[in-house]
Amino acid sequence: MPIGRLTDLATWQSACIESLQARYGLCFESRYGRHTSLANYAYLDLLDQAWTAAAWPVPTGGLVTDVGCANFWYAQTLHRFFRPAKLTGVDVEGFRLYPTGYSRYDAAAGYVANLPQTSFVTADYCEMDEQMDVITAWFPFVTPAPVLAWRLPLTMFSPERLLARIARNLAAGGTLFMVNQGTDEADVAAGYCRQAGLRSQGRWVHPRPLRPRPHPPVASWWTT
Secondary structure (H helix, E strand, O other): OOOOOOOOOOHHHHHHHHHHHHHHOOOHHHOOOHHHHHHHHHHHHHHHHHHHHHOOOOOOOOEEEEEOOOOOOOHHHHHHHHOOOEEEEEEOOOOOEOOOOOEHHHHHHHHHOOOOOEEEEEOOHHHOOOOEEEEEEEOOOOOHHHHHHOOOOHHHOOHHHHHHHHHHHEEEEEEEEEEEEHHHHHHHHHHHHHHOOOEEEEEEEOOOOOOOOOOOEEEEEEEO
16 A cells, blocks of 8 residues: 655655755655665665766667566666666566465566556566677676575576676667676676676665665676
8 A cells, every 4th residue: 555655764865855855756665665665765866876977868769678577577677777769677576476375477467557567477487589789787696605595496596697798688789787686696696697698887885875775785887
C-alpha cells in the first residue's frame, strides 16, 4: 500500500529526496510502501550523483536492459532516468513465490504496468541474444557469498558467463553501468569485465548513500 508520506528521516535524507523529486518529478511514496519508496530514491540518487560526478551525458532514448532485476521494483527509476525507447528487466527467478502466493512475475507486472515500452522477462540472461545501448547491473553476483545468502544453488554463480554475455550484447559504443558492494567486490567484478573484453570508463564511490549500507556502493562504467 502507498505510504503517502515519508517520515522519520534525517534532515539530509529529506533534503536529498526533495531535490530528487524536484529534478525528476517523481513521488514514489504516492505509489509504494516505505521500503520500496526509499529504495527507489536511493537508486535514483546513486544514478544522479554518479553521472553528475562523471560529467557525461546520460544515454537517453535508447534500448536499455537491466540484468538480475528481481521483481523490477525500480523500473520507474530507470525509466525516468534513461528515458528509454525500450526498457527490459531480466531475472532468472521470475516465478519465485512469495509467502502471499504471488510470484516475482506478478509483482513485476504491477511495477511496469504504467511505463511505456517496459517489460519484465523471466530468463537466464546468459542465454539471451539482444543488442542493447545500455545494460545495467545492480549488485550482480561476482562472489559466491551473496548467492548462498539468497539460498540459490551455486550452479547459478557464473560471473564469467554473465559478463561475457553482457559484452556480446552491448551495442558498439554502448554502456554497461554496474554497481557493486564496496571496493573489494568492485575489483573482483572489474576483473571479470576485463576478461570479457570490456573497457573501463571510470569508477565512482558513493560518499553517503541515501540508505546506509555495510559497504559503500561503487558504480562503474564499461564499454566494448
